[in-house]
Amino acid sequence: MKIRGFLLLVVIYITFIALGLPDALLGSAWNLIRADLNTSLETLGMMTVTIYIMSIFSTFNAPRLLRLFQTKWITFISVLFTGAALISISQVSQFYQMLFFALPLGIGAGAIDVSLNHYLASHYEAKHMNYLHSFYGIGVTLGPSVMAYTLSQSQWRLGYIIVGSILIVIALIILASFKLWRKEHQDERNEVHKKISLKDILKTKGALESIFIFLIYVHLESLGGVWIASYFYIEKEVSYAVAALFTTTFYLALTVGRLLSGILSHRLSPNLLVRLGQGLMMIAGLLMFFNWSWVYLYFGIVFLFGLGAGPIYPNMMFMNAKVFEKNKLSKIMSLQMGIGYMGFGLLTPLAGLFFGKVSIVYYPLLISIMCVIMIAITIQYRKHTAHLSL
Numbered sequence: 001m002k003i004r005g006f007l008l009l010v011v012i013y014i015t016f017i018a019l020g021l022p023d024a025l026l027g028s029a030w031n032l033i034r035a036d037l038n039t040s041l042e043t044l045g046m047m048t049v050t051i052y053i054m055s056i057f058s059t060f061n062a063p064r065l066l067r068l069f070q071t072k073w074i075t076f077i078s079v080l081f082t083g084a085a086l087i088s089i090s091q092v093s094q095f096y097q098m099l100f101f102a103l104p105l106g107i108g109a110g111a112i113d114v115s116l117n118h119y120l121a122s123h124y125e126a127k128h129m130n131y132l133h134s135f136y137g138i139g140v141t142l143g144p145s146v147m148a149y150t151l152s153q154s155q156w157r158l159g160y161i162i163v164g165s166i167l168i169v170i171a172l173i174i175l176a177s178f179k180l181w182r183k184e185h186q187d188e189r190n191e192v193h194k195k196i197s198l199k200d201i202l203k204t205k206g207a208l209e210s211i212f213i214f215l216i217y218v219h220l221e222s223l224g225g226v227w228i229a230s231y232f233y234i235e236k237e238v239s240y241a242v243a244a245l246f247t248t249t250f251y252l253a254l255t256v257g258r259l260l261s262g263i264l265s266h267r268l269s270p271n272l273l274v275r276l277g278q279g280l281m282m283i284a285g286l287l288m289f290f291n292w293s294w295v296y297l298y299f300g301i302v303f304l305f306g307l308g309a310g311p312i313y314p315n316m317m318f319m320n321a322k323v324f325e326k327n328k329l330s331k332i333m334s335l336q337m338g339i340g341y342m343g344f345g346l347l348t349p350l351a352g353l354f355f356g357k358v359s360i361v362y363y364p365l366l367i368s369i370m371c372v373i374m375i376a377i378t379i380q381y382r383k384h385t386a387h388l389s390l
Contacts, residue, residue, distance in 0.1 A: 008180040009128065011173060012116055013135040018079045018170040019112050020139025021163050022086055022105060024251055027226040028144035028244040029156040031233055036156065039095045041230070042356030045349030048226060050099050052345025054106025055113075059338040062114035063195075063330045071115045072181040076174045082108035083167030090160035113337050118330050121321040130262035133314035137255025140225065141248055148244040196331050206323055207332055209381035210316065214336040216374040217312050219343030219351075220281060223367060224250040224305060226348055227355065231363045232298065242295075246302050253303040257310015270315035271382065277315075278378065280308025282371040288364030305367075323385050 026033070030044050065074055085104040092098045120129050147159040202208055228250055233243035261273050268276075284305035292298060317333070324332050351366060 004180055008177065008182075009124070011177040011180065012120065013132060014170055015075055015079060015112065015116060015174060016132050016135040017139035017142070018082070018167050019109060019116075020136040020141075020251075021143045021167060022082060022109075023140045024144040024225045024247050025086075025147050025159060025163060028147040028229055028247045029151060029159060030230065031240050031243065032151060032154065032156050037092070037095045037098070040356070042352050043095060044226070044230075045352035045356075047098060047102055048222075048352070049345050049349045050102040051106040051109070052341045054103050055110035055341045056106075056338045056345060058107045058110030059114050059334050059341060062111060062118075062334045062337075065111065066115060066118070066330060070181070070184045071119050072174070072178055074111050074115045076171055076178075078108040078111040079167055079174060080171035082112075083164045083171060086160050086164030086167065088164075090157040090164065110337070110341065114330070114334050117317050117337070118333055121318060121329065121333070122326075127262045127265045129318040130258050130265055130311070130314045133310075133317075134255050134258035134262060137251055137258050137310070141251040141255055144229075144244050144247040144251065148241055148248060151244055152241045196328055198335075201328060201331055201335065204324060204328060204332070206381055206384040207335075209377055209384060210320070210323075210332070211336050211339045212377050213316060213374060213381060214313075214340035215343050215347075216370055216377065217309075217316070217343070218340040219347040220367065220370050220374070221254075221309050221313075222344040222348040223351065223363070223370070224254075224302075224309065226344075227351065227360070227363060228302065230355075231360050234360050235363075236295070236298065238295065246299070249299050249302045250306040250309075253306025254310050257307040258314060259310075260307075261311035261315065265315075270319050271385075273311040273315045274378065277308045277311040278371065278375050280304055282308075282368065282375065284308060285364055285367035285371050288367065319385075 026044065026047060030041075033039075034041060034043065081104045085101045085108070088101045089098055092101070116132070117129075120132050143163055146162050147156065150156060150159040150162070225247060229243040229247045232238050232246045233240065238246075257277065261277075264273060284301050287301045287304070288298075316336075320329060320333055320336075355363070
């Protein structure tokens with residue numbers, strides 16, 4: 001790889017750290033935030049809905065944005081707005097103010113996700129896609145780690161200030177890297193991201209199944225990121241800081257899983273890596289049913305859960321370029337991510353509503369049920385793509 005391409009890859013990896021940094025802040029700090037803002041447990045679902053409605057809006061419109069603007073500009077502006085929104089959240093005094101600043105968080109995340117995933121799928125190898133999402137894992141691990149430190153001092157606002165400032169620095173790095181990016185001419189953008197009807201997309205073999213795999217997977221990942229701290233705080237009666245460390249453990253394992261997936265991609269097919277990950281998640285969900293007297297065993301189970309989650313998203317994303325036509329790629333990816341965001345923005349808040357009204361004790365049961373559904377859909381997806389070497 002030429003030095004120019006390598007340096008750009010480094011910048012893109014750093015950008016995915018920026019994408020991951022904010023994602024687990026809210027779930028990690030919610031027990032203290034809701035006490036500070038005098039709001040209830042389930043209003044976390046309202047915040048999640050707001051962020052991911054805007055993410056869905058941004059994602060569905062990504063092919064249109066990619067026709068109008070080059071990837072580098074979309075990425076720079078999105079990271080800058082996200083950093084500013086996080087710093088603004090640190091200053092709120094009422095919950096409704098937090099909801100307002102959730103709007104740019106969702107828009108920024110959706111735009112970065114589609115544009116960079118499409119760029120990597122089009123111009124780089126499978127290992128780079130896995131490593132890209134490993135850097136998301138680094139970001140989403142560092143976020144709750146920073147928050148756990150500030151929570152130990154009973155300061156959730158400081159966590160938002162630190163992470164927001166990091167994102168603004170990363171936005172400046174992206175701006176400085178503009179000369180490294182491949183120039184995307186208007187005619188090329190119009191051809192690659194041309195308008196295709198939803199009906200034609202859904203008729204494409206494997207497209208519908210892949211969209212639902214992303215929906216269920218993203219929901220499972222968000223169950224780990226958003227609700228795992230609350231589950232262990234409420235059901236296992238650990239402290240705020242220890243509960244936040246379960247979120248850190250999940251995302252650390254997610255990162256390790258993606259790094260291992262990148263290394264193993266030289267020997268194992270993307271399809272096999274996806275199935276292995278789904279199997280590990282299922283095992284972890286079943287193990288959570290049992291009551292363990294030693295808290296460190298729970299950390300091991302959560303690590304297994306995150307490790308299994310690691311390979312699924314990047315390998316499904318990479319297979320897109322092998323399965324679908326080039327001029328359908330950005331549209332299908334925008335649907336995968338947009339519907340996938342509903343896993344965060346719809347299914348996870350509904351789970352939160354259930355936990356608040358009934359009991360969060362059923363958290364492991366929900367994980368197990370979702371794993372079974374995801375595996376069943378993946379079997380159908382594989383039937384439609386069995387003729388391809390995946």
